[in-house]
Amino acid sequence: MTLFEKIVARQIPANIIQEDDDFIVFHDINPQAPVHVLVVPKRPIPRLSHAKEEDAKLLGQLLLKAREIAKSLGIADSGFRVVINSGPDAGQQVPHLHLHLLGGRPLAWPPG
Ligand code: AMP
Helix, strand or coil: CCHHHHHHCCCCCCCEEEECCCEEEEECCCCCCCEEEEEEECCCCCCHHHCCHHHHHHHHHHHHHHHHHHHHCCCCCCCEEEECCCCHHHCCCCCCCCEEEEECCCCCCCCC
16 A cells, blocks of 8 residues: 555544545645645556556546645635656655645745
8 A cells, every 4th residue: 555545544644634535635744835735646546657548537637626725725816836746856755646735935946
């Protein structure tokens, strides 16, 4: 099981914001901004580069979920960033596709 599957199974604690059949959303344990939330599809695709054509609906829903959570956390108007790390050069730590939603302060660009 991946770390995030263990969070879904409540084997590891997390500060969960929302859960439905397809996604779990929780606060990142090591926040890089005032709002730093992870939106995680429950189906464990290891990384974005492993996604397939049949994952198109899920990937679209992932972005819409990020939009919904940004609205609910009050950062839709001030602005936010979504990040998906895929693979070693991106520093992906958890091999289970997830989206970082960051906001609540001005975010520098380019990222490191
Ligand atoms: P990534 O580097 O894109 O794989 O991101 C993994 C993220 O998971 C990091 O930002 C971690 O801080 C976060 N993380 C690791 N363990 C936990 C946990 N138990 N609860 C919440 N976030 C976690």
